[in-house]
Amino acid sequence: MQTDFLVIGSGIAGLTYALKVAQDCPDKTITILTKTQSDETNTKYAQGGIAGVMDADKDSFEKHIEDTLIAGDGLCNEHVVEIVVKEGVDRIKELIEWGAQFDKAPDGEFKLGKEGGHSEYRILHHKDFTGREMERALLEKIKTLPNIKLVSHCFVLDLITQHHLGYLVTKSTLDIECYGVYVLNLNTQKIEKILAKIILLASGGNGQVYRTTTNPAIATGDGVAMVYRAKGRIENMEFIQFHPTALYEPGVRGQSFLITEAVRGDGGILRNADGEAFMEKYDARKDLAPRDIVARAIDNEMKIGGTENVYLDCRHMPKEKFLEHFPTIYDKCLSIGIDVTKQMIPVAPAAHYSCGGIKTDEYARTSIKNLYAAGECASTGLHGANRLASNSLLEAMVFAHRAYLDAIERINGIKQIDENLIPGWNAEGTNKPKEKILITQSLKELKLLMSDYVGIVRNTERLHRANKRLDLLHEETEVLYEKTEVSPQLCELRNMITVAYLIVKSAEFRHESRGLHYTTDYLSKSDKVQNIVL
Ligand code: FAD
Ligand code: SIN
Numbered sequence: 001m002q003t004d005f006l007v008i009g010s011g012i013a014g015l016t017y018a019l020k021v022a023q024d025c026p027d028k029t030i031t032i033l034t035k036t037q038s039d040e041t042n043t044k045y046a047q048g049g050i051a052g053v054m055d056a057d058k059d060s061f062e063k064h065i066e067d068t069l070i071a072g073d074g075l076c077n078e079h080v081v082e083i084v085v086k087e088g089v090d091r092i093k094e095l096i097e098w099g100a101q102f103d104k105a106p107d108g109e110f111k112l113g114k115e116g117g118h119s120e121y122r123i124l125h126h127k128d129f130t131g132r133e134m135e136r137a138l139l140e141k142i143k144t145l146p147n148i149k150l151v152s153h154c155f156v157l158d159l160i161t162q163h164h165l166g167y168l169v170t171k172s173t174l175d176i177e178c179y180g181v182y183v184l185n186l187n188t189q190k191i192e193k194i195l196a197k198i199i200l201l202a203s204g205g206n207g208q209v210y211r212t213t214t215n216p217a218i219a220t221g222d223g224v225a226m227v228y229r230a231k232g233r234i235e236n237m238e239f240i241q242f243h244p245t246a247l248y249e250p251g252v253r254g255q256s257f258l259i260t261e262a263v264r265g266d267g268g269i270l271r272n273a274d275g276e277a278f279m280e281k282y283d284a285r286k287d288l289a290p291r292d293i294v295a296r297a298i299d300n301e302m303k304i305g306g307t308e309n310v311y312l313d314c315r316h317m318p319k320e321k322f323l324e325h326f327p328t329i330y331d332k333c334l335s336i337g338i339d340v341t342k343q344m345i346p347v348a349p350a351a352h353y354s355c356g357g358i359k360t361d362e363y364a365r366t367s368i369k370n371l372y373a374a375g376e377c378a379s380t381g382l383h384g385a386n387r388l389a390s391n392s393l394l395e396a397m398v399f400a401h402r403a404y405l406d407a408i409e410r411i412n413g414i415k416q417i418d419e420n421l422i423p424g425w426n427a428e429g430t431n432k433p434k435e436k437i438l439i440t441q442s443l444k445e446l447k448l449l450m451s452d453y454v455g456i457v458r459n460t461e462r463l464h465r466a467n468k469r470l471d472l473l474h475e476e477t478e479v480l481y482e483k484t485e486v487s488p489q490l491c492e493l494r495n496m497i498t499v500a501y502l503i504v505k506s507a508e509f510r511h512e513s514r515g516l517h518y519t520t521d522y523l524s525k526s527d528k529v530q531n532i533v534l
Pocket of ligand 2: 047259515
């Protein structure tokens with residue numbers, strides 16, 4: 001199959017880009033691939049909202065920039081921060097034009113929320129299911145554009161580069177080029193090659209690498225792993241953001257339900273097992289300090305108290321107001337026997353967001369020619385060592401737009417590769433798997449080791465241990481991969497091992513504590529401010 005533009009991912013980044021390209025180039029074909037249902041994305045689960053300076057009287061670009069830089073702990077690219085904050089407002093307006101609705105007060109003004117690290121109320125939201133509303137609006141709009149083909153249940157296996165033409169491609173090869181992808185089409189169970197002139201990776205995050213995460217099952221870091229295999233550049237993978245308040249439900253595996261930070265923005269207070277409001281011991285901004293600080297404080301309180309959770313106290317908040325802003329949270333808690341107006345909510349930190357990823361420039365270009373990346377899989381320089389809450393949906397839209405601007409300028413100058421030059425997928429020597437236990441057990445081991453050794457607080461010995469265990473998992477999985485027919489489960493395991501390796505390696509290289517990377521062996525910040533690129 002051939003297409004002009006290929007988009008991998010149907011979250012906010014992929015859909016925004018596809019829409020813009022399709023509107024601008026009605027004579028071109030755009031294909032979006034997504035590995036499960038179209039709306040099963042991190043985007044759909046976003047709760048708190050999207051940050052933007054919508055009220056220039058009370059807020060300013062300067063303040064939003066400053067908040068982002070403070071959260072990023074010295075590692076943000078200031079120019080990129082300025083781009084995102086300033087251009088973000090127009091992107092939010094476009095989203096509204098496409099039909100997304102944000103909560104408004106009776107006077108017609110947006111109801112703006114506040115989250116950790118923000119000095120002003122600037123977060124637009126749709127109750128506590130902002131992401132679902134955005135995803136709905138974008139998918140509706142996509143349907144109106146005849147030159148977009150959205151194919152669900154299509155698992156992208158690998159990027160096609162010169163390597164597949166028989167050339168030796170290494171990290172030092174200049175001008176690595178992407179011609180398309182190999183895909184396992186789950187609708188037909190066939191492996192296909194899809195060739196394109198321009199490819200956008202919008203494949204999202206990697207929270208599933210950890211045992212406890214707010215991310216859905218699709219968040220397995222496939223895009224990052226594919227780019228790494230194709231010898232592209234990956235940056236700052238050590239900065240994994242743990243959300244301080246995922247609902248603590250013993251026995252629940254996979255995705256943890258999020259209790260949005262907006263609850264603390266509206267007055268929710270964190271308390272330890274003794275009922276003490278502890279955040280003032282850690283930071284003057286208390287419950288609304290940036291996420292790295294709150295998550296570490298909770299981790300410490302849990303260690304001191306020997307508990308597996310702390311509590312979020314909302315009992316003092318007016319019931320009507322809570323129900324209006326947080327209906328999903330209210331219902332979810334009630335469904336497990338917690339009436340938030342009378343009982344505290346048990347919460348614990350969970351892996352939430354990957355600040356690093358595929359290294360991109362100001363137009364979302366990766367180190368591989370004709371390959372762009374936007375959204376959570378990309379490392380643009382916005383977040384530095386710690387992302388400011390509600391900045392990621394904004395970043396995804398801004399860089400999807402910038403990728404679109406660059407791509408439409410270049411598309412007519414790109415010649416599609418002759419498909420006869422690209423070999424079909426090589427499945428020689430592979431057989432149907434006899435048992436799945438080899439995959440599921442390795443996955444369990446991977447998640448455990450990442451949570452136990454590469455979590456909120458790290459040290460050199462734990463990282464070395466993690467590395468050794470990852471080596472073994474890698475070796476065993478590669479042997480399995482060589483002789484087994486590919487499946488999403490096997491490929492995801494392989495991708496997650498790669499992503500885990502990149503997290504651990506980057507963490508080992510960073511000899512300091514900065515932002516989300518906190519190691520007891522290097523407690524202070526180094527004078528040398530640097531990105532770790534692998
Ligand atoms: P996603 O929305 O995750 O989409 C990824 C897409 O890639 C999916 O369609 C998936 O199927 C596809 N894909 C992946 N691998 C493959 C493959 N191998 N083959 C084919 N397709 C593939 N951010 C905010 O700014 N504000 C918030 O309030 C907020 N709340 C959040 C709450 C939760 C619970 C979570 C998990 C995240 C939240 N975030 C929030 C972060 C934000 O939602 C994400 O960073 C953002 O939505 C990522 O969008 P994306 O387009 O990059 O990727
Ligand atoms: C939240 O609603 O607390 C999550 C916001 C974010 O991840 O930006």
